[in-house]
Amino acid sequence: LEGTNYTNSIEGVGDGKAGSVTKGADASGTGGGASRGTVAVTKSVDGDGKGLVPAGTEFTVKVEEIAPTGKIAQTYNLMVKADGTPVNGLYQRGTGWKLRLSEPTFPKVPGVTFGDPVFAAGEGITLTDDGKVATAAITPGKLISVSLTNTATADRGEVSITKAIEGTAAGAVSAERTFPIKATFQVPKGAPAVAERDHRVAAGETWTLGGLPVGTVVTFSETKPADTTGMVWGEPKFTPSNKVTVPTGSQA
Numbered sequence: 314l315e316g317t318n319y320t321n322s323i324e325g326v327g328d329g330k331a332g333s334v335t336k337g338a339d340a341s342g343t344g345g346g347a348s349r350g351t352v353a354v355t356k357s358v359d360g361d362g363k364g365l366v367p368a369g370t371e372f373t374v375k376v377e378e379i380a381p382t383g384k385i386a387q388t389y390n391l392m393v394k395a396d397g398t399p400v401n402g403l404y405q406r407g408t409g410w411k412l413r414l415s416e417p418t419f420p421k422v423p424g425v426t427f428g429d430p431v432f433a434a435g436e437g438i439t440l441t442d443d444g445k446v447a448t449a450a451i452t453p454g455k456l457i458s459v460s461l462t463n464t465a466t467a468d469r470g471e472v473s474i475t476k477a478i479e480g481t482a483a484g485a486v487s488a489e490r491t492f493p494i495k496a497t498f499q500v501p502k503g504a505p506a507v508a509e510r511d512h513r514v515a516a517g518e519t520w521t522l523g524g525l526p527v528g529t530v531v532t533f534s535e536t537k538p539a540d541t542t543g544m545v546w547g548e549p550k551f552t553p554s555n556k557v558t559v560p561t562g563s564q565a
Contacts, residue, residue, distance in 0.1 A: 351402030352376075352412050352449050352457045356393040362425040362467035364503030369394060370420050374461065376402055379448075381409030393461070401456070410451040414459060424501060424527045424561075428464035435459065467504050470559040471523035472531050476514040482544055483516075491515045494535050501528040529559045 356372050371392040378387040393400045402412060416430035432440055432447035437457045439448045449457045474494065478486050491513035498507040504526040512520045522531065533556075535549040 347401055347403065347405040349454050349456050350405035350407060350410075350451055352414065352459045353399035353401050354391055354393050354414065354459045354461060355397055355399050356395045357397065357460070357462045358395040358465050359462060360428070360464035360466050361505045362465035362503075364505075365425050365467060365501065366395065366422050366465055366503075368396070370422065372416065372420060372461075372463070373418050374400075375415045375417050377413040377415075378402070378404065378406065379411040379413060395463075399458070406451045407453045408451070412449045412451065412457075414447045414449070414461075415445065416461065416463070419463070422465070424468050424504065426466050426468055428466065431462050433460040433462070468527040468561070469524050470527050470561070471521055471525060472557045472559055473519050473521040474514075474533055474557075475519040476516055478516040480547065485544065486516065488515065492535060492538065494520060494533060496522055497532045497534075498525065499530040499532070500526050504529070525559045527559050527561050531557045531559065533557070 354374050358366055371394055374391045374393050376389055377385050380386040389403055391400045419427040429445055431444040437450045447459055493513050495511050497509045500507055514520050537548055538546045540546055
């Protein structure tokens, strides 16, 4: 085997997953509306994916205005930004009126899945058990503050890399020998950071790296093994590249 040179190659493939959302709207309102006898809705976003939600993203809050008779007199949407700016209901109402608030749809933000909306308890506000619907009892001349929070979760995926030994001396390599591989991660702007990972793999073994934000660029590296008497190692080669982007989709 002396003087034999052979390839030390690695192949990488990737898969990932992401949630999908739709958005709908009817009549809508923004920062205008009534100054009293209604609600003022504020919105916030938390979760590890909140940094992926662009500034200025608008969320749809459905308002059903219920007359003292119990019948729905008006239905419309308020478009609320998650920056703490209150958006008021469109109409001034009096004693006996109630406004029922919900969030039927979410904005479509790549790489993010939104959790169920949660309204906060407050004066004059009645919540459903799951907190997804708030009903505000109107007091004439007063503005009822309603707070709504969504959890934004960064969509995760995974990539995998398989070790291969090629060349005329491949058969002389012990099946128990393992090789150190390092993976570093460049996550999308606003996504949660991922610490570098190290792993040892044997020939024919696959290393799967999960829990990675969609869109993360994974860079693999391996130090060339030291040559020994009768065996010369080639530089590690990655097919098709040592960089793999965590894609949207589900694991096959």
